[in-house]
Amino acid sequence: MKGRIRVLAPFALDLVLPIVAYWLLHTVAGLSPFWALGIGGLATMVNAIITTVRRGKLDGFGILVVVEVALSVVLLFVSDDPRVLLLKPAFYVGVAGVYALGSLFVGRPLVFEAGKPFATRGDPRTVEAYDRSWAVSEPFRAAIRAVTLxxxxxxxxxxxxxxxxxxxxxxxxxxDSLLLSQVPLIAVLVAMIAYTRLRMRKVRPIMLAERDRLPAERH
Structure with missing residues (x-):
């Protein structure tokens, strides 16, 4: 459960922080919509930067954070249309989508690594069975690819x-634009999580069977 919270927390914060910050800065503090959105977006960036620092490495997620920071700075100086700032989440969500689809053709699919903590719960024996399932089972690989897609x-x-x-x-x-623009992500997340749970539930027996095949001394 804690692992799931850690994974889903960034999505929840990305939904809540911009709205709360905008309300405080615009409605309460009286800043213009543009600056309320711009400054509020910094809260999301700070959260993303902290997450990257905790991970201790500049991986694909960290690079995305750097690009987001640069994009936010540029937007604050090249446009005074607040709608432009609302497109920033669309940019990094879009990049995440492209990255996920690209991982289907290069290396292992994104969901293979992202889903490992959920499927194995950190148990070394189950982790080994999870990796073996990818190597020997076509139905397992097909499920991982389908969920990534x-x-x-x-x-x-x-x-x-x-x-x-x-x-x-x-x-x-x-x-109104700020509030309604969050609706697609909520709906998409619910649908994707439901599909993932349904599809992965069907391949879990494959992983458990591989775990049972491991030599007894690996307990």
Whole structure:
């Protein structure tokens, strides 16, 4: 359960922090929508940077954080349209989608590593069985690839819908745009998590069977 919370927490914070920060800075403090969104977005960046530092390495996620920071700084100086700042989440969600789809063709799919803590719960014997399942079982590999495909497409869908929603409102209605632009990610996450649980439940017996085949001395 703790592992799931750690994985899902960044998504929850990315949903909640911009809205809360915008409300405090715009409604309470009286800042303009543009600056309320810009400064509020820094909270999300700080959270992402802290996560990267805790991981102790500049991996794909860390590179995405660096790009996001650079993009935010540029946006603050090149545009005064608050809707542009609302597109920032669409950018890194879109990149995550492309990365997930790209991992289907290079190396192991994204969900293989991301799903390992959920499937194995950190047990060394189960981790070995999980890795062996990928090596010997085509149904296991097919499930991992299918879930990765769904997450990649889901992220790209959220990015596209976010852009459509943001630019369907004029700048004067930025509050409504901010709230509604979060809806696709919520809906997509619910659908992706439900599909993942359903699909992975069917291949869990494969992993458990591989664990039972491991030599007894590895207990």
């Amino acid at each position: 769904v997450w990649g497409v889901g992220f790209l869908l959220d990015a596209v819908l976010r852009v459509i929603i943001v630019y369907s409102f004029p700048p004067a209605e930025i509050t």
